[in-house]
Amino acid sequence: MKIVADRDRCEGLGMCEAMADHFFEVGEDGFVHILDEEPAEEYRTELSAAVDAxxxxALTLQG
Structure with a gap:
């Protein structure tokens, strides 16, 4: 599984960070930064919720 962020869409609202702060961080530049681009499968449910939020x-899960 891979987390992909579309920086053209990202507005830095931080919903992803609020739901999964060990995978997402909104930087000082106002865009999301992915802290672990290829997380273990065991985090799929948590990451799916963050992506859906x-x-x-701006976020998708591949694989």
Whole structure:
């Protein structure tokens, strides 16, 4: 599984960080930074919820 962020869509709202702060961080530049791009499968449910919470659809899970 891989986390992909579309920086063109990202508005730095931080919903992903609020739901999974060990995978996402909104930087000083106002964009999401992925802290672990290829997390273990055991985190799929948590990451799916964080991805779904993005109001601008800037995040996806691949694989």
């Amino acid at each position: 993005c109001p601008v659809l």
